[in-house]
Amino acid sequence: MYKHTFQTKEKIIELIFGFCGMFSLFITLGIMGIIFWETTLFFKEVSLFEFMFSTQWTPLFSIKHFGVLPLITGTLLVAGIAMAIAMPTGVLMAIFMNEYANAKVRRILKPVLEILAGIPTIVYGYFALLSVTPFLQKVIPSLSGFNAISPGIVMGIMILPMVVSLSDDAFGAVPKEMKLAAYALGSSRFQVAFKIILPAAMSGVIAAFMLAISRAIGETMLVAIAAGMKPAFTLNPLVPIQTITSYIVQISLGDTPVGTLAYRSIFAVASVLFIITFIFNVIAQKLRHSLKY
Amino acid sequence: MIVKIVNKGHYTLWRLRRSHMNALRCVHALTILGNKNRYYMEKHIFEIKNLNIYYHDFQAVKNVSVAIPSYVITAIIGPSGCGKSSFLRSMNRMNDLIPNAKLTGEILFHGVNIYDPLISEVNLRRRVGMVFQKPNPFPFSIFANVAYGLKIQNIKDKAMIAERVEESLKRAFLWDEVKDRLKKPALELSGGQQQRLCIARALAVYPDTLLLDEPCSSLDPLATAKIEELLQKLKKEVNIIIVTHNLQQAKRISEYVGFFNSGELVDFGPTKEIFERSAQSMVGRYIQGIFG
Ligand SMILES: Nc1ncnc2c1ncn2[C@@H]1O[C@H](COP(=O)(O)OP(=O)(O)OP(=O)(O)O)[C@@H](O)[C@H]1O
Numbered sequence: 372m373y374k375h376t377f378q379t380k381e382k383i384i385e386l387i388f389g390f391c392g393m394f395s396l397f398i399t400l401g402i403m404g405i406i407f408w409e410t411t412l413f414f415k416e417v418s419l420f421e422f423m424f425s426t427q428w429t430p431l432f433s434i435k436h437f438g439v440l441p442l443i444t445g446t447l448l449v450a451g452i453a454m455a456i457a458m459p460t461g462v463l464m465a466i467f468m469n470e471y472a473n474a475k476v477r478r479i480l481k482p483v484l485e486i487l488a489g490i491p492t493i494v495y496g497y498f499a500l501l502s503v504t505p506f507l508q509k510v511i512p513s514l515s516g517f518n519a520i521s522p523g524i525v526m527g528i529m530i531l532p533m534v535v536s537l538s539d540d541a542f543g544a545v546p547k548e549m550k551l552a553a554y555a556l557g558s559s560r561f562q563v564a565f566k567i568i569l570p571a572a573m574s575g576v577i578a579a580f581m582l583a584i585s586r587a588i589g590e591t592m593l594v595a596i597a598a599g600m601k602p603a604f605t606l607n608p609l610v611p612i613q614t615i616t617s618y619i620v621q622i623s624l625g626d627t628p629v630g631t632l633a634y635r636s637i638f639a640v641a642s643v644l645f646i647i648t649f650i651f652n653v654i655a656q657k658l659r660h661s662l663k664y
Numbered sequence: 665m666i667v668k669i670v671n672k673g674h675y676t677l678w679r680l681r682r683s684h685m686n687a688l689r690c691v692h693a694l695t696i697l698g699n700k701n702r703y704y705m706e707k708h709i710f711e712i713k714n715l716n717i718y719y720h721d722f723q724a725v726k727n728v729s730v731a732i733p734s735y736v737i738t739a740i741i742g743p744s745g746c747g748k749s750s751f752l753r754s755m756n757r758m759n760d761l762i763p764n765a766k767l768t769g770e771i772l773f774h775g776v777n778i779y780d781p782l783i784s785e786v787n788l789r790r791r792v793g794m795v796f797q798k799p800n801p802f803p804f805s806i807f808a809n810v811a812y813g814l815k816i817q818n819i820k821d822k823a824m825i826a827e828r829v830e831e832s833l834k835r836a837f838l839w840d841e842v843k844d845r846l847k848k849p850a851l852e853l854s855g856g857q858q859q860r861l862c863i864a865r866a867l868a869v870y871p872d873t874l875l876l877d878e879p880c881s882s883l884d885p886l887a888t889a890k891i892e893e894l895l896q897k898l899k900k901e902v903n904i905i906i907v908t909h910n911l912q913q914a915k916r917i918s919e920y921v922g923f924f925n926s927g928e929l930v931d932f933g934p935t936k937e938i939f940e941r942s943a944q945s946m947v948g949r950y951i952q953g954i955f956g
């Protein structure tokens with residue numbers, strides 16, 4: 372009798388856990404399903420060739436063009452600037468925290484980075500638009516009010532904590548014995564950091580970069596506010612551009628009726644976004660699992 | 665190369681001359697330490713005076729004074745936690761890396777106090793190498809492991825590096841086992857091979873002294889025998905100080921033994937004498953397994 376109730380209880384708990392697990396899976400599959408369904412509807416009206424190779428994106432004009440390239444270049448431009456800032460700074464900061472900083476400095480730096488990571492992205496957006504852009508305009512007079520460089524820089528600061536903390540984990544996983552061996556051979560601290568720890572933790576560091584890139588590509592608010600809403604097939608960081616995410620915002624917040632081509636186009640570009648971030652995430656996961664220690 | 669070598673020690677001039685490598689190394693060590701006037705070979709490689717080592721308030725090594733003879737194997741024995749590793753680490757300043765470690769006293773290496781503010785611990789460690797308890801190769805290739813010590817000294821000559829890698833692997837009795845797979849990851853080697861690789865890696869920079877902290881404790885008897893054989897050969901070229909828990913090993917390979925107990929160097933002398941100490945003395949009791 373007792374044993375019986377015990378078993379049913381176990382069963383129920385198991386079911387609940389199973390349901391919770393399945394729930395998140397269903398949600399994910401549901402979202403993917405809707406995105407890809409609307410995307411197929413979009414491609415019934417627009418050819419894949421135009422989507423991939425046309426260099427104009429004008430879904431709201433009377434003469435509509437659906438070339439996704441301007442959105443992709445815009446997205447990669449901002450993400451590229453962000454990574455150019457976050458990668459070297461992040462790795463250097465992580466090395467500093469691991470090898471140079473004493474416990475006291477670490478205790479201050481870690482929370483500061485966490486605060487940086489906790490700032491809402493809309494604040495970063497206005498920071499880019501109202502502080503960084505005017506400052507940059509003093510240095511580069513030809514800079515437009517909306518541009519790629521300012522949100523790119525701010526995005527670099529925004530993803531910095533992520534790069535630092537993931538790289539820090541990777542450096543922390545390098546065995547202490549290995550560092551001792553390097554010191555015992557007469558390495559300076561600099562040599563230990565850059566010839567032993569960095570190579571030994573390389574796969575973890577690259578995984579951190581991949582996750583940061585996919586975060587940068589998916590970031591919305593910052594670019595929607597500070598980069599402009601003007602799709603441009605260009606790599607010039609000084610002019611207004613539009614990213615995939617800010618295009619999605621523009622259409623979703625606008626009065627585009629459901630079921631129109633413009634409406635469906637946001638699902639098509641969302642698919643592109645999904646595929647890009649998915650690739651980076653998979654690479655990152657692979658690298659994190661290949662960590663040797 | 666060496667102008668005048670006054671034979672003051674156990675080891676004679678011809679022995680030094682016989683090994684060209686050795687001569688180079690000797691001069692190198694002396695010049696690096698800025699002591700160009702001493703062209704003779706000292707009788708003692710290390711002279712330690714009133715050495716105390718503390719971790720926070722805890723004193724791990726207590727007022728140790730000893731002179732360690734050159735070109736022999738010196739074994740350090742004693743019960744666990746008695747300060748053997750701390751003592752060994754102090755000789756190439758690896759203790760500096762432990763945040764709360766403090767040290768007083770003097771350690772003279774070739775007559776120069778290595779804790780003198782003018783001495784660079786990085787250069788010192790290039791003269792006094794260390795091999796650890798657990799084999800710790802870098803996650804690089806076998807070749808890159810041995811070449812590392814040269815690369816960080818900004819040696820760029822590829823041919824010279826290759827030559828030195830081969831020579832070091834031969835000195836560590838590892839060459840025959842790895843010569844066909846130098847580009848393979850070092851972590852694929854067996855434990856014993858990894859440990860010999862670590863010795864080869866330390867030898868590649870022509871150290872004057874090798875400190876070994878229980879190098880065989882994670883190895884099987886066969887791998888241990890191989891390392892002992894190699895140390896026997898190496899002692900003609902390199903001063904060797906080895907910490908070991910294996911008393912038989914100390915007896916087999918060392919010429920001198922130091923016995924530590926709770927931070928004090930209780931006894932130091934020729935191995936034969938130490939192992940013949942009476943059962944009344946502390947060493948005697950330790951050796952016979954009565955305590956420790
Ligand atoms: N980093 C450290 N911080 C604090 N105390 C330490 C540290 N390293 C060693 N000690 C202490 O110093 C004493 C001597 O340690 P040491 O490692 O030198 O002993 P040992 O003789 O090598 O022991 P074993 O044979 O177990 O290796 C021990 O009591 C140990 O607890």
Ligand SMILES: [Mg+2]
Binds near residue numbers: 748749750877
């Ligand atoms: Mg020890």
